[in-house]
Amino acid sequence: MNTRPPRSAAAHVLRRCAHFAVVLFAVYTVSFFLLYALPGDPVALMLERRSAGAGGGTPEQLAALRARYGLDDPLPQRYLSTLGALLTGDLGTSFQSGRPVPELLAAVAPGTLALAGAALVLAVPFSLALALLTSHRPGSPAHRILVNVPALLAAVPAFWLALLLVQVFSFGLGWFPSAGGEGLPGLVLPAVSLALPVSAALTAVLVRGLDDVQRAGFVALLRARGLPWRRVYLAHVARNALLPFVTLTGLTVGGVLAGTVITETVFARAGLGRLLASSVETQDAPVVLAIAVLAALVFAAVNLLTDLLLPLLDPRLRHRTDGARA
Amino acid sequence: MTRAPRTGRPLAACAAAALVLTGCGGTATGGATGGAPDELRIAYGWYPTCFDYAQSNPFALFGRQVLDTLLSENPATGELEPYLAESWETLDAGRAYEFTLREGVTFSNGEELTAEVVADNFRTLWDLAERGVSTTPGAYLRGFEQAEALDARTVRVEFAEPNAGFLQANTEGQFGIIAPESLAAGPEERCAHGTIGSGPFVLAETVQDERIVYERREGYDWAPAAFGHRGEAVPAEVTIRIVPEESLRAAGVLAGEYDLAYSVTEAGLAQAEGRDDVTTVLAPDRSVVNTLVVNTGDPVLADPAVRQAIQRGIDRAELAGTFYGAGVEPATDVVSRGHRFHTDHSALLSHDPELARALLEDAGWATGEDGVRVKDGQRLELSLTYVGTDIGSTVSGWEYLQSRLAGLGIALTLQPVSPAEQSDLRASADWQLAVYQGASRGDADGIAAFYSTDFTHWQGQAPRPEVDALLAEQSATVDPRRRAALVDEAVTTILEQGYGIPLFDSAQVLLARTEVTGLTFPVNAWEPLLYAVGKDGGER
Numbered sequence: 083m084n085t086r087p088p089r090s091a092a093a094h095v096l097r098r099c100a101h102f103a104v105v106l107f108a109v110y111t112v113s114f115f116l117l118y119a120l121p122g123d124p125v126a127l128m129l130e131r132r133s134a135g136a137g138g139g140t141p142e143q144l145a146a147l148r149a150r151y152g153l154d155d156p157l158p159q160r161y162l163s164t165l166g167a168l169l170t171g172d173l174g175t176s177f178q179s180g181r182p183v184p185e186l187l188a189a190v191a192p193g194t195l196a197l198a199g200a201a202l203v204l205a206v207p208f209s210l211a212l213a214l215l216t217s218h219r220p221g222s223p224a225h226r227i228l229v230n231v232p233a234l235l236a237a238v239p240a241f242w243l244a245l246l247l248v249q250v251f252s253f254g255l256g257w258f259p260s261a262g263g264e265g266l267p268g269l270v271l272p273a274v275s276l277a278l279p280v281s282a283a284l285t286a287v288l289v290r291g292l293d294d295v296q297r298a299g300f301v302a303l304l305r306a307r308g309l310p311w312r313r314v315y316l317a318h319v320a321r322n323a324l325l326p327f328v329t330l331t332g333l334t335v336g337g338v339l340a341g342t343v344i345t346e347t348v349f350a351r352a353g354l355g356r357l358l359a360s361s362v363e364t365q366d367a368p369v370v371l372a373i374a375v376l377a378a379l380v381f382a383a384v385n386l387l388t389d390l391l392l393p394l395l396d397p398r399l400r401h402r403t404d405g406a407r408a
Numbered sequence: 409m410t411r412a413p414r415t416g417r418p419l420a421a422c423a424a425a426a427l428v429l430t431g432c433g434g435t436a437t438g439g440a441t442g443g444a445p446d447e448l449r450i451a452y453g454w455y456p457t458c459f460d461y462a463q464s465n466p467f468a469l470f471g472r473q474v475l476d477t478l479l480s481e482n483p484a485t486g487e488l489e490p491y492l493a494e495s496w497e498t499l500d501a502g503r504a505y506e507f508t509l510r511e512g513v514t515f516s517n518g519e520e521l522t523a524e525v526v527a528d529n530f531r532t533l534w535d536l537a538e539r540g541v542s543t544t545p546g547a548y549l550r551g552f553e554q555a556e557a558l559d560a561r562t563v564r565v566e567f568a569e570p571n572a573g574f575l576q577a578n579t580e581g582q583f584g585i586i587a588p589e590s591l592a593a594g595p596e597e598r599c600a601h602g603t604i605g606s607g608p609f610v611l612a613e614t615v616q617d618e619r620i621v622y623e624r625r626e627g628y629d630w631a632p633a634a635f636g637h638r639g640e641a642v643p644a645e646v647t648i649r650i651v652p653e654e655s656l657r658a659a660g661v662l663a664g665e666y667d668l669a670y671s672v673t674e675a676g677l678a679q680a681e682g683r684d685d686v687t688t689v690l691a692p693d694r695s696v697v698n699t700l701v702v703n704t705g706d707p708v709l710a711d712p713a714v715r716q717a718i719q720r721g722i723d724r725a726e727l728a729g730t731f732y733g734a735g736v737e738p739a740t741d742v743v744s745r746g747h748r749f750h751t752d753h754s755a756l757l758s759h760d761p762e763l764a765r766a767l768l769e770d771a772g773w774a775t776g777e778d779g780v781r782v783k784d785g786q787r788l789e790l791s792l793t794y795v796g797t798d799i800g801s802t803v804s805g806w807e808y809l810q811s812r813l814a815g816l817g818i819a820l821t822l823q824p825v826s827p828a829e830q831s832d833l834r835a836s837a838d839w840q841l842a843v844y845q846g847a848s849r850g851d852a853d854g855i856a857a858f859y860s861t862d863f864t865h866w867q868g869q870a871p872r873p874e875v876d877a878l879l880a881e882q883s884a885t886v887d888p889r890r891r892a893a894l895v896d897e898a899v900t901t902i903l904e905q906g907y908g909i910p911l912f913d914s915a916q917v918l919l920a921r922t923e924v925t926g927l928t929f930p931v932n933a934w935e936p937l938l939y940a941v942g943k944d945g946g947e948r
Contacts, residue, residue, distance in 0.1 A: 126831045129543060132464045143540025179457040180596040189616040248656060253663035260660055261451075261649050262618050350651045352617035364457075365828050 091393075098389050102382045109378035110168065110371070114161055117367040124177045124365050125151060151177065168375065174368035178361070183372045186357065194353035197345065198338045200273035201280060205338075206331060208277065209284035216285070217292035218315060229289060235282035240341060244275040244348040261350035272349040276341045280334050287330050291323030298322075325396055332388035336381045443667065445943055448643040451657040451669040455617045455650045459602030461581040462533060462542045463595060465847065468581055468934040469670070473622050473646070474516070475584025475605040478507055478526070479575060480632035481850065483930045486748045488575055491632040492521065492585055492606070502570030502886040509561045513630050515587035516610045523557035525588055530555035530565055532591050533583070541595045544847070547857060548577035550883075570884035572891060573853035576748075580849065581935065606630070608641040608939045622646040622938075634930055637940040642926065646938055655679065661686055661919045667943065668927070668936075672919045674733045680919055690735045691916040691933035692746040696846025696858045697739045700792070700909035704870040706840050708790060713771030714818075715906025721764035721816045722809065724757060728912040731805035735915030742855055742899050744913045749852045749895050756903040757910065764816050773817065781817035789819045793833060794843040796824045806843070837868025845914075848932040852895045853883050859902055875901050 125147045148154055152163070167174065173183035216228035251271055252260035259268050295301065296319055304314045342355030354373055361369040443449055458464035461471025478493040488496075493507040513521040530549070537546025551567040558564050567574070577583055587604040602611050608631065609622035624641045631638060649666065651657045657669035658676030662683060669676070672688075680686050700718070702709055709715060724738035737745070740754040773781040773788055781788040790813075794806055803824070810820040820841075825833065833839045844866075846858040856879040857863045861871050878898035885891040902908055916933040923944040928937045 120828070123828070123832065123835075126835065127828050129540070132458065132466070132543070143543075147540055179599060181600050186616070245653075245656070249659065253659055253665070256663075260656065260663075260665060261651050262615075346617075347652045348656065350618065350649065350653070350656070352615060356617050356652070360455075 094393075095390060098386050102386045105382045106375065106378050110165065110375050111161075113371050113374040114164060115157075117365070117370055118157060118160065120365065123148070123153075124367060125153065127365055128177050151175075164371070173372045176361075176366055176369050178364050178366045178369075183368050186369060187354070187372060187376065190352045190354055190357050193351055194339075194342050194346070194355060196269060197272055197276065197342055197351065197353060198335070200269050201276035201338050201341075202331075202334070204273055204277035205280040205284060205334070209281040209288060210327075212281070213285045213288035213292060214315075214320065216289050217296070220293055220296060232282040232286040232289070235278050236286075238279070240275060240279050241344045241348055243278060244272070244345055247271045247275050248348065268349075268351070272345045272351060275348075276338060276345045279341065280337055283337070284327065284330055284334060288323060288327045291326050292319060295319045295322045321395075325392065328388055328392060328395065332385045335384045336377075339377050339380065443664075443943075444645075446642070446644040448646045448668070448938060448941055448943075449666045450646065450648045450938075451651045451660050451666040452648050453650070453652055453654065453657065453671050456620075458599035459611070459614070460595070460598040461584055461603070462536065462545050463599055465544055465582070466934075468848075468932065469648070469936065470620060471584065471602070472581040472607075472931070472935045473609040473938060474602065474607040474611055475581055475586070476513075476607050476630065477579055477581070477583050478509075478585065479578040480634050481576070481579040481748075481930065482634045483928070488579065489632055489634055491579075492526075492630065493578075496575065498575070498886055500570075502567070502572050502574070502884060504564060504566045505574060506558070507563045507565075509563065510630055511561065513606050514627075515589075515604050515606045516625055517587055517589055517604050519587045519589065519604075521585065521606055523559060523561055523563045525591075526563045526585055527555040527557045527565075528588065528591055529583075529585050530563075536595060539595070542582070545577075545582045547853070547863075548573065548580070548582060550853075570886060572883055572886050573851040576851040577853075579931065581931065609646065612645075617650055619650060620648045622648075631939060635937060635940055636928070637926070641939045642942040643938060658919050661921060664921070667921050667924050669919045670916065672917050676919060677734060677917070685922050687920055687922050688734060689918040689920050689927060691918060691929040691936065692735075693744045693845075693848065693914055693916070694746045694850050694932045695848040696743055696854060697741075697913045698843065698845045698911045699739075699742070699858075700911060701842045701844045701866050702906060702908060703837070703840050703842075703866070703868050704872070704907060705837065705868040708786065708788065709840060710870060711771060712905055713767045713773070714788065715909075716904075717764040717767045717816060718813065718818065719757065719903065719906045719909055720760045720767070721813060721818075722909065722911070723759040723812065724911060725759070727805060727808060731802050731808060732912060732914070733917070735917050737913045737915075739910035739913050742859065742902060742908060742910050743846075747854075748850050749855065749892065751896055751899070753899065753903055756900070761816060768817065775817050779814070779817060780819045787819065788817060789821065790840050791821045791823050792841040792843065793823045793825050793830060793839055795827050795830050834866050839866075839868070841909075842866070843911075848934065850932070852879075852891065855879065855895065855899065856883055859898070859908060872905070872907060875905075875907065 123144070125144055129144070152160060155163070164174070173187070175182055176186055179186070212228065212231065216225055219225055248260050248271065251257050258271050262268055301314060301319060304318060305311065339355070342353055343359050344355070345351070346353040346356040347359065354376070358370065358373045361373070452469065456464065456467035456470045458467065459470055461468065461475060464471070476492050478491060479488045479496065480491040481487070482489050490510070492510055492513060494510050496505060496507045498505055507526070509521060509523060509526065515521065519525070530552070533542060533545045534549050534552045536542040537549060551569040551571050553566045553568050555563060555565045565574070584603070584605055584607070590598060590603040608625055608628045610625050611620070612623040613619070613621040622645070624644045626640065628640050629638070651660065654671065654673055655675050657666070658672050658679050660666040661669045662679060677688060680688070702715055704710060704715070728736045728738045739757060740752050741750050743750050768781055771783070773783045776782040776787070792806060792809070796803065806822050810822060813820045830842065834842070846854060849857070860876050860879040861869050862876055862880065875898050878894050878901070882891050882894035882898065885894060920927060925942045925944060926940040928940070929935060930937050
């Protein structure tokens with residue numbers, strides 16, 4: 083247990099922000115060395131793909147292009163110059179398409195934001211409701227059945243679920259478009275297929291929390307005082323069980339971002355996930371690096387936010403905000 | 409050929425499972441069935457990284473729709489026919505060419521087609537080639553010296569050495585004639601936004617990773633006779649949807665959401681079984697076929713007996729028939745059946761394991777204790793590298809090859825690599841056997857680019873002066889008969905010596921709704937002629 087005197091809220095915020103910066107820096111470093119230390123010459127690969135086997139240019143032409151993309155500089159120097167460029171907002175140019183990376187990201191990011199947002203908007207209330215329903219009467223037949231639902235949802239592979247949804251609701255019933263990201267109708271199926279596996283984890287954690295809190299002494303005390311169960315359950319049990327749920331929701335953002343790779347592929351939607359998958363395949367390092375750092379930025383920011391939010395939800399945390407949970 | 413990535417097999421397998429669950433076979437009642445009669449809807453797997461055909465071969469489907477070329481090739485006869493050029497002349501034994509342009513042709517931005525514009529097209533292509541960004545047109549323009557407008561309608565192109573393949577290159581999309589506005593744009597801009605041509609369609613909309621829409625060009629009236637249609641394009645609008653998952657491309661055609669789906673494999677065809685409203689369309693490749701590239705500079709493969717034993721030790725019919733699906737045929741030549749320079753050489757490629765064993769015995773390769781042959785302490789061990797993500801690359805096929813060669817006493821190690829690793833290996837000269845398919849070019853220069861050690865980008869091969877000289881001579885020989893004879897002589901030597909081991913000839917497999925009419929592939933498998941494609945009931 084931490085014995086140092088509690089620090090001010092400002093110190094806590096600063097500390098969290100420092101963690102945030104360290105995470106981003108680490109992601110950049112690992113991604114950079116993974117991408118640029120890989121075998122393969124991205125310029126030769128680009129020309130090879132462009133010419134589709136017709137010949138990839140002369141050694142002189144390759145050398146000129148390599149120089150243009152700065153690939154001849156020593157790795158440590160490129161590491162620093164790329165970092166400097168990123169810090170000034172220069173994300174570079176795609177090796178494959180020759181287009182500026184921000185332009186590529188801007189073209190597809192709104193689709194991913196809409197998809198991830200919609201998935202969370204579906205997943206969070208759905209898992210809240212399901213968990214509250216499951217845990218309402220511990221030991222009841224409903225509890226015994228519903229408690230298995232998250233495991234079932236988690237067991238369904240995301241791409242299989244997505245294909246099933248397309249077959250039934252697009253090709254079969256014709257209710258939703260099967261491909262493309264236009265408008266609200268195009269968002270429904272991808273959001274559902276992304277939200278269901280995410281809900282599984284959220285529900286499971288919340289049910290566990292609700293069940294545990296119900297066994298606490300203060301619950302028995304409140305019930306003994308004659309408070310109605312519904313009030314005890316919602317105002318006291320649920321509130322206490324919500325803490326790990328909030329943390330997990332923050333972590334879930336990562337899962338949702340990762341899930342977009344498959345969801346966007348199956349539903350033929352433009353998005354960061356698809357761009358990432360195709361860029362990894364073609365070793366388009368500037369694009370992969372930018373998406374990795376962007377994803378880390380979003381993920382770390384959301385978790386920073388939940389970290390800062392928790393003390394507001396739980397008064398106990400306000401007095402031991404440093405050290406213990408780092 | 410076009411090498412495009414393939415999405416994972418698990419997806420396809422699960423699509424099949426999903427189909428079974430939903431009993432989709434007979435329940436396709438999607439509201440979109442049929443679509444507008446003059447709107448063509450195509451499902452395609454990959455969004456183009458570059459819209460400029462001159463810089464990017466793999467996305468032929470996209471670049472080609474807005475372009476016209478100076479000449480066209482009659483697919484039935486192989487003859488060159490007028491297109492934007494009304495007539496042409498070969499001068500100075502292939503060192504110069506003069507084209508007389510058709511009158512009244514405009515680009516879709518209103519600019520006029522003139523001799524000066526065409527000359528500028530060739531100069532710009534050569535400039536891009538020298539900067540390393542358009543290697544294929546660079547190869548087509550080998551020896552380019554200058555292009556000039558002799559008058560408003562006559563263009564003269566001159567080469568330092570005879571360039572016999574140049575006329576044929578003028579039927580290829582890389583030589584699509586573009587408007588001055590596009591000539592003034594830099595290579596990146598051309599890639600990002602495409603080029604302005606005089607073709608039957610204009611690019612109307614692009615949505616990254618989702619769709620590309622073409623609209624019919626009003627007033628278009630200069631299609632060549634080989635296209636089988638006159639005037640404006642049949643479809644008013646063409647929408648190409650990017651659907652990465654192959655089983656969904658096929659399912660979309662079955663449900664009537666698309667008229668046509670590209671690159672359909674066994675999983676997709678299985679869905680279509682028993683359906684009479686869809687049909688399978690095979691678009692034959694027109695390239696150097698899928699081949700085992702042989703590093704003749706390698707100590708083991710330097711022995712002609714080893715190469716010849718592999719050449720005759722492979723049962724191509726069994727390989728193609730067992731491990732590959734519709735549209736894959738055993739190779740009968742270094743190039744595909746649809747290639748202008750195809751000659752049936754199947755006698756040189758027939759399966760003869762006894763001959764293969766005898767060749768190895770005679771060369772001193774004696775069977776060792778573990779069944780692997782040995783000569784002077786050197787074991788007959790070879791490594792085969794292949795890119796697992798290439799279309800047409802099936803691991804089980806290479807395993808079959810491995811087991812058949814083991815029967816001859818050749819120990820083959822399979823080495824799957826990424827495209828990047830293959831690219832590195834090829835440049836390093838440190839490889840033995842590799843699987844590769846040549847680029848799509850309907851001219852003998854495509855064979856030279858693959859097999860001449862002067863041009864090939866597979867480093868490390870021992871020079872083969874005889875073949876190199878023949879391939880160089882054919883590319884400077886204008887007389888068609890003489891040229892064909894030279895090519896045949898070179899190819900015969902290549903096959904006899906085992907400088908390359910052709911395996912199988914593949915085709916693009918498409919799934920189309922039966923109401924689709926007029927779908928042809930006059931240039932190559934990746935360039936459907938959408939201009940004349942209609943739907944029953946939608947004909948103008």
